[in-house]
Amino acid sequence: MTSARICRFAQPMPYAEAVALQERLVRARIADDIPDTLLLLQHPPTITLGRRGRREHLLTPPEQLKAHGIALETSARGGDVTYHAPGQWVLYPILKLGPREMGAHGYLHALENIAIGTAKTFGVNAFRRDGMAGAWCPKGKFAAIGFKFTRWVTWHGLSLNVNPDLAGFDLIVGCGLVGEPVTSLKAVLHENAPTMDATGDEIIRQAETVLARTLTAVSPNEL
Numbered sequence: 001m002t003s004a005r006i007c008r009f010a011q012p013m014p015y016a017e018a019v020a021l022q023e024r025l026v027r028a029r030i031a032d033d034i035p036d037t038l039l040l041l042q043h044p045p046t047i048t049l050g051r052r053g054r055r056e057h058l059l060t061p062p063e064q065l066k067a068h069g070i071a072l073e074t075s076a077r078g079g080d081v082t083y084h085a086p087g088q089w090v091l092y093p094i095l096k097l098g099p100r101e102m103g104a105h106g107y108l109h110a111l112e113n114i115a116i117g118t119a120k121t122f123g124v125n126a127f128r129r130d131g132m133a134g135a136w137c138p139k140g141k142f143a144a145i146g147f148k149f150t151r152w153v154t155w156h157g158l159s160l161n162v163n164p165d166l167a168g169f170d171l172i173v174g175c176g177l178v179g180e181p182v183t184s185l186k187a188v189l190h191e192n193a194p195t196m197d198a199t200g201d202e203i204i205r206q207a208e209t210v211l212a213r214t215l216t217a218v219s220p221n222e223l
Contacts, residue, residue, distance in 0.1 A: 002212065021039070030150070037093075041090055047072050088162060088184075090157070090160075092157045093111075093157050097152050110211060112145065113206070114211075115134070115143035119142065122194045137183065141182050160199070162186060
């Protein structure tokens, strides 16, 4: 397996700061100055609009979001509108994919498999749905995916709801899917739900297997 780095952040990182970090790492990865690097972090309450994001899927005016401490950001990733908040892990893989490794569709399935495998480890009946990016269980969608390739280096990625305040998803039409409920591991498993730390550990294990990378933990200062 290919060697890669994983950095898990202890405190939520503002979305714009995470994007700037990814942009720096993508440039370095394209130049082969760094190995493949994965970031695992949380964001403060933030709504993001992807490249296909439609303003009508934002159900609350921006000034009201700001008054409630919710940031609104545009994003270079694919997809529509989504919500981030503490209690949700976000995985940002910065990977240089070889020509024989996987294309966009294969990479989408890989991220879905990380989310599905993580949820199944804790007893959730998790699955994908044809034609829809993300991961579901019978109670709704618990993981969203939106990514971008720059010269075949990946960035942006996967968000998985562990125990965020799900009320934030009422402010949007999540991923542009009208009438689709959003859920979390906590909402499904209740007192049996895993902690954030345990879920983060499992996401890393799944990423190592699915992406065929041997992951070595590094600190933020080493990035």
